[in-house]
Amino acid sequence: xxxxxxxxxxxxxxxxxxxxxxxxxxxxxxxxxxxxxxxxxxxxxxxxxxxxxxxxxxxxxxxxxxxxxxxxxxxxxxxxxxxxxxxxxxxxxxxxxxxxxxxxxxxxxxxxxxxxxxxxxxxxxxxxxxxxxxxxxxxxxxxxxxxxxxxxx
Numbered sequence: 001x002x003x004x005x006x007x008x009x010x011x012x013x014x015x016x017x018x019x020x021x022x023x024x025x026x027x028x029x030x031x032x033x034x035x036x037x038x039x040x041x042x043x044x045x046x047x048x049x050x051x052x053x054x055x056x057x058x059x060x061x062x063x064x065x066x067x068x069x070x071x072x073x074x075x076x077x078x079x080x081x082x083x084x085x086x087x088x089x090x091x092x093x094x095x096x097x098x099x100x101x102x103x104x105x106x107x108x109x110x111x112x113x114x115x116x117x118x119x120x121x122x123x124x125x126x127x128x129x130x131x132x133x134x135x136x137x138x139x140x141x142x143x144x145x146x147x148x149x150x151x152x153x
Contacts, residue, residue, distance in 0.1 A: 009040060011111040013047035018137060020107055020126035026095065028059070029086035030119050035069035035077050040119055045111055052085065052106035052123055054096050059085040061108060061121065085121060098125050 016022070032040070039045070044067035052061050060082045068076045087095070099106055110122040129137070 009043050009111075009113045011043070011045050011047060013050065013107065013109050015048065016107045016109050016124065016126065018134065019129060020105070020124070021129055021133070022107075022109065022124035022126050023104070024098070024125040025109070026087060026091055026123050026125075028121050028123055030061070030121050031084040031086065032066075032119055033077050035072040035075065036066045037119055038072075039067050039069045039077075040111070041113065047108050047111055050108050052108065054099065057092070057096075059087060059092060059095065059106070061085055061123075064108065064111075085123070095125060103127050 046065040048065070050061055050064045052059055054060075062082050063080055064083060065080055066077070068079055095106060098104055104125060104127050106123055107126050108121050109124045112120055112122070114120050
């Protein structure tokens with residue numbers, strides 16, 4: 001029996017926005033094999049502990065988890081392999097220049113399937129937050145939650 005496949009798959013990296021201050025955002029395509037896209041359409045992926053790096057002038061995402069496809073045979077994919085990201089040359093050059101500066105990195109923030117059925121990865125040029133910045137983020141979130149509760153009453 002086939003499982004119902006969701007139309008709008010969205011996998012978020014919540015830790016990225018907590019640990020990093022996102023400076024700039026890009027949307028990149030991903031090079032996937034057949035069983036990977038089938039598994040993603042079932043919503044079985046994770047962006048925990050992922051990051052992007054340059055190798056040979058190309059941008060790659062490391063440690064992205066896509067579960068093995070249940071109905072896959074010996075052709076099934078490796079769950080945590082490096083995957084190539086697709087951006088145009090201008091965006092690649094801009095990201096490479098910015099990532100060379102000290103304190104910045106490239107982190108995936110969202111993985112989604114667009115309206116044409118293609119898997120896309122939203123990546124952000126990020127700078128790491130200090131401990132006091134994280135505390136301020138937690139305080140802001142708690143204050144917003146309290147105001148929402150007060151409005152509902």
